[in-house]
Amino acid sequence: MDIAIIGSGITGLACARRLAQAGLAPRVFDKGRGIGGRVATRLAAGGVQFDHGAQGISCESDGFRTVLDQAEAAGHVAAWEPGTASTTHVGTPGMTGLAKYLGHGLDLHQGTEITALTRTADGWDLKAGEPLGTFDHVVCTAPAPQTTRLAGPALTRPLDAVTYEPSLTLMVALHRDLEAPATRSNPTDALAWIAHDSVKPGRPTQNCWVAQASADWSIAHLELSRDEIATLMLDLFLGLHGLDPTDVAYATAHRWRYALVDTSLGQPFVTSRDKTLHAGGDWCLGPRIEHAWQSGTAIADDILRTA
Ligand SMILES: Cc1cc2nc3c(=O)[nH]c(=O)nc-3n(C[C@H](O)[C@H](O)[C@H](O)COP(=O)(O)OP(=O)(O)OC[C@H]3O[C@@H](n4cnc5c(N)ncnc54)[C@H](O)[C@@H]3O)c2cc1C
Structure with a gap:
């Protein structure tokens, strides 16, 4: 299964690490120079x-x-x-x-801002200006307003309640x-x-x-x-x-x-109707690093349950 994770903050890294430990090979993309986000x-x-x-x-x-x-x-x-x-x-x-520990051995692509996420018959097309490829599954861990811009219409729940x-x-x-x-x-x-x-x-x-x-x-x-x-x-x-x-x-x-x-949203993640897109972050559960880790881990577990 080809999985793309948008964001190498604690949510994205926790998710990628759990998936990698289960034998999957997610690719993690982040617009920043270094990993860890906030x-x-x-x-x-x-x-x-x-x-x-x-x-x-x-x-x-x-x-x-x-x-x-x-x-x-x-x-x-x-x-x-x-x-x-x-x-x-x-x-x-x-x-x-902490980010370096979680990110060790992962397939990380820094300096890569995802500019478009499009559902096609074959999966999810990701673009960072240039096309990056088609993925079976995408996890978006950008802050809620940025997740809404990228993936809002595909999600089963709006994120406007998050402040x-x-x-x-x-x-x-x-x-x-x-x-x-x-x-x-x-x-x-x-x-x-x-x-x-x-x-x-x-x-x-x-x-x-x-x-x-x-x-x-x-x-x-x-x-x-x-x-x-x-x-x-x-x-x-x-x-x-x-x-x-x-x-x-x-x-x-x-x-x-x-x-x-x-x-926060009060639930660990949000998905698309067909569950090929997950979105999460600290904004799901609260203001702390631990909340980000919990959201990313819960997303990975959900993906592994249905994989
Ligand atoms: C000043 C400050 C102080 C804080 N103090 C504490 C504290 O003492 N204790 C504590 O527990 N928490 C603290 N926090 C909160 C904590 O940092 C966050 O809860 C946690 O780091 C959030 O992790 P995240 O992965 O959900 O989001 P983020 O860390 O925001 O990660 C999201 C990542 O997505 C990337 N991204 C966004 N859009 C795109 C795109 N289009 N393409 C590619 N990449 C994209 C971003 O570059 C970022 O790296 C603090 C935060 C701040 C800012």
Whole structure:
């Protein structure tokens, strides 16, 4: 069975891994350069490194705990409990460690944006500008609005009930040490979450910080340019810590338009009527990495049941 998976975030990787373990050979396509989607690690000039997407991993289910234990034993995940969130683990040496563990040995095609998905008599034709081929089965794990654009009419349930909060994120490297807690969470502040990235286990860098704006602040400033966002957030960060611009070695910002699921669909995946198309993601079950893993795994199990 030829299977294409759109998206190499945790949902797509969890699905592909389960299918590969059952002897299938799914091809995974993602428009991004690296795997992991919103589980992201930015490497920049001067050897600095930031987890600018998901900050940590939390776990409530036995199934996901088993995966975390295996990833930890393989050196891609480490225990970390900052106390300000439900986080118990982080990827190492960056958050993408978890994605690298799940993606090991898979047939991954990065830099490949799927632009069209068309049902034909022979299966599903995929295009990334150019035709990529015809597949018996397609799994779409893009965020809900992007899944709707690609595959909406073929799905048995509309996804408009799904809502997200955006997140504007600042990455700062300092020339000097800063006396501040490893994490600081204050949802009503403009800078709602601040983490000293370098103190997470296994980080190769010093003095790298990540700050995430609150949902309200992010919504109000969402359409500014990345430079404008970086300037405003850096001012807030420096003011909060009594720092001077000369203390800053590096600063940049990232805009996550679909960051955290606010309203999920309440079921692990959606299919087409003939069940040759599955769609899923964190947007099915909730705002966390574990929800993405659960959706991807449930899709794979459903495909294997009918294969
Ligand atoms: C700032 C921020 C902080 C967060 N903090 C935490 C946290 O501390 N703990 C936690 O558990 N979760 C956190 N999350 C949420 C967590 O990152 C997500 O729930 C999870 O990573 C979602 O995985 P996914 O695979 O469903 O989606 P994604 O990671 O979004 O993956 C979807 C993939 O599809 C690709 N794609 C989309 N369209 C196409 C196309 N047309 N063609 C090809 N590829 C396409 C994208 O490039 C992407 O790689 C955070 C998220 C953000 C943004």
